[in-house]
Every structure is written in C-alpha cells, then in structure tokens.
Amino acid sequence: MIKEDKPQIIELPKILDNRGNLTFIENSRHIPFDIKRVYYLYDVPGGESRGGHAHKKLRQYIIAASGSFDVILDDGKNKTKFSLNRSYYGLYIPTMTWRELENFSSGSVCLVLASEYYDPGDYYYTYDEFLKAVKENEANQIS
Numbered sequence: 001m002i003k004e005d006k007p008q009i010i011e012l013p014k015i016l017d018n019r020g021n022l023t024f025i026e027n028s029r030h031i032p033f034d035i036k037r038v039y040y041l042y043d044v045p046g047g048e049s050r051g052g053h054a055h056k057k058l059r060q061y062i063i064a065a066s067g068s069f070d071v072i073l074d075d076g077k078n079k080t081k082f083s084l085n086r087s088y089y090g091l092y093i094p095t096m097t098w099r100e101l102e103n104f105s106s107g108s109v110c111l112v113l114a115s116e117y118y119d120p121g122d123y124y125y126t127y128d129e130f131l132k133a134v135k136e137n138e139a140n141q142i143s
Helices: 127-142
Strands: 008-012 037-042 050-055 060-066 069-074 079-084 088-092 096-100 110-115
Touching: 050 127, 060 079, 069 088, 079 088
Parallel strands: none
Antiparallel strands: 008 088, 037 110, 050 096, 060 088, 060 110, 069 079, 069 096
C-alpha cells in the first residue's frame, strides 16, 4: 500500500521475455497521482549533482531508466539516501521534500514523472527557505 506522505520505492509491473523485458506505468494505478509532466536528465557529467530544491505541491516518481544514481531526500529533520539502478522500480517523492541527485553513472538517464505542470512558484530554491516553510507548516499543524 502506498503512503502518499512518505518517500518510498515503488516496484512497477515487469513482463519478462527472452526478447527483452517490458515495464509500464499507468496513471494513478502504479503511482499515487495522475501524470501531468514527464522529463528526463541525461548526459550528466561525472561528479555533478542535480536537483537541490523542494516543491510545495508537486509530487514526483523518479526512475533510473538507464544506469544509476543516488537520490538524497530531506524532510527538514531526516536525510535518507536511495540508490536507483533498475528500470522496473522508482522512488516516490511527496511534497515538501528537499531532493538532490548525485553519483550519476556514465550514460545514466533519470526519468521523472510529475503530478503537476511546470510552475516556478511551486519551488523552494534554497534550503533555508525550505526549512522555514517546514517549521511554519509544523506550527500551523499544532495550532
């Protein structure tokens, strides 16, 4: 069962075939949102990192379509590292989660499925801004 408020690895259907395997994703069936945007990162030079932001409303599902990379998630209190290296599972990332991508292997492709259309206003671009929002959200939940 998918907990929409927690980051988690979600395995996708895998159809094995001697001619090559097939994996598919269906809206709101395999991941907990309708897909409104798809993008991918590729040709990331060795030693580079990507991400370094969080979202107010957007949720994501990240797949290592080829190669491997690490995803570091931070909820404002705890950091967790996930290593992605298979195309038949991915990482669900809920809202209000700081994310960084690093340690890309040569030729890797990071496929991202997003719950919202691109909106620059949905981003926390600095870690300090993100932490401030986390504290404000916690204070609002207490009162």
